Amino acid sequence: MTLSLSRLISMTTVAIATLLTGCAAPKAYDYTAFKQARPRSILVLPPVNESVDIKATHSLLSQSSRPLAEAGYYVLPVALVEETFRQNGLTQADDIHAVELKKLNDIFGADAVLYLNVKRYGSTYYVLGSATVVEAQARLVDTRTGTLLWDGKASASSEEGKSNNNGLVGMLITAVVQQVISSVTDQSHEIAGIASQRLLSVQSGKGLLPGPRHPAYADAAP
Known part of the structure; x- marks a missing residue:
């Protein structure tokens, strides 16, 4: 079957339009609620762990305060917050995430609460290597109104930036070395720090x- 010139042009136009749409820049985040709330202090709750590694919650939690402080916020001490929950019979992240916002505000007095979820955490082994991956999601909510101020996700992997141009023997040696390192060190904790910084x-x-403690705070004002 022979396509007519007009039909061919039409199909080409559709293909180009589809390609351009797929390559379009991602939509900018809507910060309207964030700018109106202007939170100064953040309460970080223990992350809900959806991975199979029991270390994931405290690994991400212990590395969440620094990037938030560097971003210009006062972060309530996470160890003190966790102990407060423990003293009140709450030791599981899922139960802590279910606490009413008003109660969180009454107890801690923070402007916003950060809910974290660990989606992936740990190493995966395969024939010619291994990869340690950490993926996390976050939601920042106004404790006074319940308004979602911001949400995001980030991941990090031990395989980032690595080249596989070493040949089969080189790849096998690298795989053995990686697996030995992963077995004697907690590489996931290091990767979690990178993911937390990105997030x-x-x-x-x-x-x-x-x-408010960041040099660019004035530029972010409404």
């Missing part, structure tokens, strides 16, 4: 807005 740092267009 909770100030980033143009998708990350947290600068807090």
